[in-house]
Amino acid sequence: MSLYNLDKILKPQSIAVVGATDRPKSLGRSLVHNLIKGGFKGDIYPIHPKKPEIMGIKAFSSLQMVKKPIDCAVICTNIKTVPAIMQQCVDLGIGGTVIISAGGKEVGPEGEALEKEILAIAEKGGVRVVGPNCLGVVSSQANMNASFAHIMANPGNLAFISQSGAVCTSVLDFAAQEQMGFSHFISIGSMLDVDFGDLIDYLGNDPEVKSILLYVEMINNHRKFISAARAVSRVKPIVVLKSGRSQAGAKAAQSHTGSLVGEDAVYDAAFKRAGIVRVDTLGDLFGCAELMAKQPRPKGPRLAIVTNAGGPGVMAADYLASYGLEPAPLSEETFAKLDAICPPIWSKSNPMDLTGAATPETFKKAIDICCHSKDFDAVLIMLPPMAMFSSVEFAKDIAEALFDLDFPTFAVWLGGKEMEAGRKILNQSGIPTYPNPEGAIRAFHYMYTYGRNQEMLQEIPSETSQNAAIDPQKAREIATRALENKESLLTEVDSKNLLRAYGIPATLAKVAESAKEARAMAAEMGFPVVVKLHSKTITHKSDMGGVVLDLRNENEVVKAFNTIQAATREYDPEAHFGGVTIQPMIRQKGQEVILGVKRDPDFGPVIMFGMGGVMTELFKDRAIGLPPLNHLLARRMIEETKVYRLLKGYRNIAKVNLDQLEEIMVRLSQLVIDLPEIAELDINPLLLTPGWASALDARVMISPAAEPSPLHLSISPYPAEYEGFRETKTGHKLFIRPIKPEDAPMMLELFETMSQKSIYNRFLRKVTVLDRDTLVRFTQVDYDRDLALVALDLSGHKPTMVGLTRLSGDPDGVSAEWAIVVGDPWQEQGIGAMLMNVAIETGKKRGLKRLWGYLMAENKGMVALHKRFGSKLTKTKDGKKYQAVYDLDQ
Numbered sequence: 001m002s003l004y005n006l007d008k009i010l011k012p013q014s015i016a017v018v019g020a021t022d023r024p025k026s027l028g029r030s031l032v033h034n035l036i037k038g039g040f041k042g043d044i045y046p047i048h049p050k051k052p053e054i055m056g057i058k059a060f061s062s063l064q065m066v067k068k069p070i071d072c073a074v075i076c077t078n079i080k081t082v083p084a085i086m087q088q089c090v091d092l093g094i095g096g097t098v099i100i101s102a103g104g105k106e107v108g109p110e111g112e113a114l115e116k117e118i119l120a121i122a123e124k125g126g127v128r129v130v131g132p133n134c135l136g137v138v139s140s141q142a143n144m145n146a147s148f149a150h151i152m153a154n155p156g157n158l159a160f161i162s163q164s165g166a167v168c169t170s171v172l173d174f175a176a177q178e179q180m181g182f183s184h185f186i187s188i189g190s191m192l193d194v195d196f197g198d199l200i201d202y203l204g205n206d207p208e209v210k211s212i213l214l215y216v217e218m219i220n221n222h223r224k225f226i227s228a229a230r231a232v233s234r235v236k237p238i239v240v241l242k243s244g245r246s247q248a249g250a251k252a253a254q255s256h257t258g259s260l261v262g263e264d265a266v267y268d269a270a271f272k273r274a275g276i277v278r279v280d281t282l283g284d285l286f287g288c289a290e291l292m293a294k295q296p297r298p299k300g301p302r303l304a305i306v307t308n309a310g311g312p313g314v315m316a317a318d319y320l321a322s323y324g325l326e327p328a329p330l331s332e333e334t335f336a337k338l339d340a341i342c343p344p345i346w347s348k349s350n351p352m353d354l355t356g357a358a359t360p361e362t363f364k365k366a367i368d369i370c371c372h373s374k375d376f377d378a379v380l381i382m383l384p385p386m387a388m389f390s391s392v393e394f395a396k397d398i399a400e401a402l403f404d405l406d407f408p409t410f411a412v413w414l415g416g417k418e419m420e421a422g423r424k425i426l427n428q429s430g431i432p433t434y435p436n437p438e439g440a441i442r443a444f445h446y447m448y449t450y451g452r453n454q455e456m457l458q459e460i461p462s463e464t465s466q467n468a469a470i471d472p473q474k475a476r477e478i479a480t481r482a483l484e485n486k487e488s489l490l491t492e493v494d495s496k497n498l499l500r501a502y503g504i505p506a507t508l509a510k511v512a513e514s515a516k517e518a519r520a521m522a523a524e525m526g527f528p529v530v531v532k533l534h535s536k537t538i539t540h541k542s543d544m545g546g547v548v549l550d551l552r553n554e555n556e557v558v559k560a561f562n563t564i565q566a567a568t569r570e571y572d573p574e575a576h577f578g579g580v581t582i583q584p585m586i587r588q589k590g591q592e593v594i595l596g597v598k599r600d601p602d603f604g605p606v607i608m609f610g611m612g613g614v615m616t617e618l619f620k621d622r623a624i625g626l627p628p629l630n631h632l633l634a635r636r637m638i639e640e641t642k643v644y645r646l647l648k649g650y651r652n653i654a655k656v657n658l659d660q661l662e663e664i665m666v667r668l669s670q671l672v673i674d675l676p677e678i679a680e681l682d683i684n685p686l687l688l689t690p691g692w693a694s695a696l697d698a699r700v701m702i703s704p705a706a707e708p709s710p711l712h713l714s715i716s717p718y719p720a721e722y723e724g725f726r727e728t729k730t731g732h733k734l735f736i737r738p739i740k741p742e743d744a745p746m747m748l749e750l751f752e753t754m755s756q757k758s759i760y761n762r763f764l765r766k767v768t769v770l771d772r773d774t775l776v777r778f779t780q781v782d783y784d785r786d787l788a789l790v791a792l793d794l795s796g797h798k799p800t801m802v803g804l805t806r807l808s809g810d811p812d813g814v815s816a817e818w819a820i821v822v823g824d825p826w827q828e829q830g831i832g833a834m835l836m837n838v839a840i841e842t843g844k845k846r847g848l849k850r851l852w853g854y855l856m857a858e859n860k861g862m863v864a865l866h867k868r869f870g871s872k873l874t875k876t877k878d879g880k881k882y883q884a885v886y887d888l889d890q
Helices: 006-010 027-037 079-092 109-125 165-177 196-204 222-233 256-260 263-274 282-294 310-321 332-341 360-371 391-401 417-428 437-457 472-484 492-500 515-525 554-571 613-619 631-639 658-674 741-752 756-763 772-779 831-845 860-869
Strands: 014-018 043-047 072-075 096-099 128-130 136-139 144-147 155-162 182-187 211-216 238-242 277-279 303-307 378-383 409-413 510-512 529-533 547-551 580-584 591-600 604-611 622-625 678-688 693-695 698-702 724-727 733-738 786-793 800-809 815-822 850-856 872-875 881-887
Touching (some): 006 096, 006 136, 014 027, 027 043, 155 165, 155 196, 155 282, 165 211, 182 196, 196 222, 222 263, 222 437, 238 263, 238 282, 263 277, 263 622, 282 437, 360 391, 472 658, 472 698, 492 698, 515 554, 515 580, 529 554, 547 554, 554 580, 604 613, 604 631, 604 658, 613 678, 622 631, 658 678, 741 772, 741 786, 756 850, 786 831, 800 831, 815 831, 850 860, 860 872
Parallel strands (some): 072 096, 096 128, 211 238, 303 378
Antiparallel strands (some): 529 547, 591 678, 604 622, 724 733, 733 786, 786 800, 800 815, 872 881
C-alpha cells in the first residue's frame, strides 16, 4: 500500500480513542491527556461504552455513534477485541489506525493468528495500521501526541522511527535535555502493515523533514526498505541503530562464505548499499542526531580541533586516527593568522592547543579564523574546566559569534556539574555538545561517512564490454539435474561447469572412477597434476585428506587415488566416493582470493570477496555486497579488504589484473540473479595473476528457491524483459532497452544534440549544462520504482542514444511521472510516438493506473502527440504549461 492513507495517521483532522478512560495511570487516559496537552487542533472522540464524558470531552459509546468523519482510530483495548473494532473502522471508512494493544505475535501462535485476522480485515477495507504493540505516533507538525509517551517532542526537522517504545521514550528524554527538535516520533511495534519502507517514503516526501533516524530490530519487507532508503538517502541522511549482532546463523553454514557472512554483516552491506549510516550504540544515535538536527553536514573529513588544553586535543586526534583520518593540516595563510593572535607557546599545528595562556577573546578569534578558513570542513571546540575561564560566559560568546554561521561546529565541554550551564547555553543556541572527545569524533565521523557513501553511490561507472558469452540454459540444466536427483552439493566438476557457463574461468577437472582411469588421464593431461576427491556429500576435501598436490608420475597418481579412497572410508563410511578428479598443477605464482555467495533468509543472495586459500577463515578479511553488481560496485568491494593492497602491487609483488577480477564478480552476480536455487557458493581459491585468473576449486550448494528470479533479490536487477527492437513509421529500426548507469556518456551526447528550446521543453526551465548529479539521477535508477527506456541507433560504429522515455514511480505505487525526450536530429521521424507507445505498454506491464507529466504549452508537437493518444490535458494557473494525465485503463 505504501503511502496510501498514511496522511490519515500522520496528519489527521479527527482522532477517535477506542478504550479511552479517565482511570488514573491507564493507557486510555494517557492517550486522551496527551492529545489534549499536545494541542491537537482536530476533533477528539473518546470511545467508552458507559462514560458520557472523559477529561472534559464528550465521549461516545462506539465508533458508530460518533456520526462524523473519523480519520484515525487509536486503539488500546484488549487485542482480542481488535478484529471487531477493525471491522467497524472498515465499515465507517476510517482510513488509519494505531493499535497500541500488545498480545500479538510476540506471545505465540494465538497472538499471531489474531494479527493475521486483523490484517486481513484492514487490507480488505483499505485501512492502514501502525502497530500493534506500539507506543503510538507523535507529530509536532500536527500538534499531535497520539501516544502514551510521558512528554511531547519539541518541534524540529528530525524524524524518528522505532520498533521499541522504550527506545522512543529514552530518545524523547535525551532530546528534551539537549534542546533537540523532532517533526515525527513514530513507534511502529510489530509492523503488521505500516513498516520502515512506507514511513521512509512518506517522510522522504515531506520537505519539513531534514533527516531520518531509525531504531531497527528486524526488517520485514527488505526489498521495499532498500528501495525507499536508496531513493530518500540521496536527498536527506538516514541513520540507523540496528540491534541484535548475532552470529548464530553463520554457525550452521557449510561453506567458507556461510561461516564468514553472518546476519549482521549482511545488514551492514544492505545499509551501505542503501546509503544509510549505521551507528553502534544508542549514545552514538543521539550524538549523530544532535549534530544533524543543529548543524549543516560536513562536506569532507577535514576537521579543525581548537582547545586550550593539550590532553583533550591529543585524545581527539587519536580517536580520529582510529577511523583512518587525521586533523587537517594548516595552510600558510591560516597558520599566519593564528600565529598572529595566539600565545607564543601555542601548538602551531592541528589540534590547535592555544594553551592555558590564551584569553577567551583569543580563543574566540581562533575559532572564527578556523570557521572562515578554506582548510576545514568542520570545527570542534573543546574546553576543560579552568579557574580563570568562565565556561558560561565563554559559551555565551561562542553562541553569539556562531549564531548566523552556516558551518559545522560542535563542542566538548569537559567536566561535570561545573560545565552544565555552559552546555545548556550552547544547546539552546543550536551548537551540539558532547561530554567527551570520543562522542564528538564519532558523531563527526558518522556524518562524514554519510557524505562519502553518497559520493560512492553516485559515481558513474566506466563503459565495459563482456567478451565471453554466458549460457544460462546450461547453468539451469546443471541445477535442475541436481535437484531432480535430490543432491544438495554439486561435485567440483559440476560446480566448475556452472561457473564456466557464465564465462568465469576455472581449471580443467576430469573424473576418474578407478585408479586405472586416473593413471591414464594424468598421463594424457601431462604432469604435474593434482588429484582431488570426487564426492557428492563431502564439502571440505582438504580437511579429510582429499587433496594431493604436485604429482609427477603415474605411480604417484595411483597411490594418491588409493590414499584418498581409504581416507574417505575412514572419515565417513557412509560418504559418497565417486572416484577422484585429475587437474593440472598450477605452478604460476599469484594471489589467492575467495569469491562466495550465501542465500540470506532475509535479503536473499549476498556476495562475498576476500583473502582466499587456507587463510580465509583465519584472517576473515572480507567484504560483502548485494547483487546486482556493476564494475564500480565490484571495485568498491575489492577496495574494502586488506588483500587489496597486495592485489594492486606491493613491494616485489606484481599487480594482478583487477579489471578481470571485477568482470568475474559481475558475472558471478549475474549467475546468482538468474539462478535463485544457489544456496551457497565458494570459489576458493580464485588465483589471480597479472595476466589471467582461474578458479582452482569450487563448490556449490543447491536447494529449491522460495521465489523465482528476480523476486529473490533485495535490489531489483536490470530488467532485460523490456529489451527489444521497434520500428518507427519512417522505417527507422531502434533498439529499446532500460537505461544503465554506464549510459551517462551517451546521455550527455544526446543532451548536446538538443537546442535550448528542446532543453527548456524537457526540463521546464533553462538548463545549460547537464551536471554530474543530474546525470547520476537519470542513469542510476531503482528499477523497482523508476524505469527509463532508451532508444538506441545501432547502425553506426557505436550505439547512439536518440531518445528516451522515463517513468518515475510515485510512492503510491499506482501512478508515475512521465517524460519523453528525442534529440533534435531525430525529431519528426515518429520516434516520439514510438516512445509514447513504449511508455504506455510499460506502464500497463508494471500494473500502473495512470501516467502524468507536465508539458510546455508552446511545445506544439508534444501537445499534439498527447492529444492524439488521448491524454487529458489541463492548463496550469499561469497558462504556460499543461498537466497531461493518461489513464492506462482506457
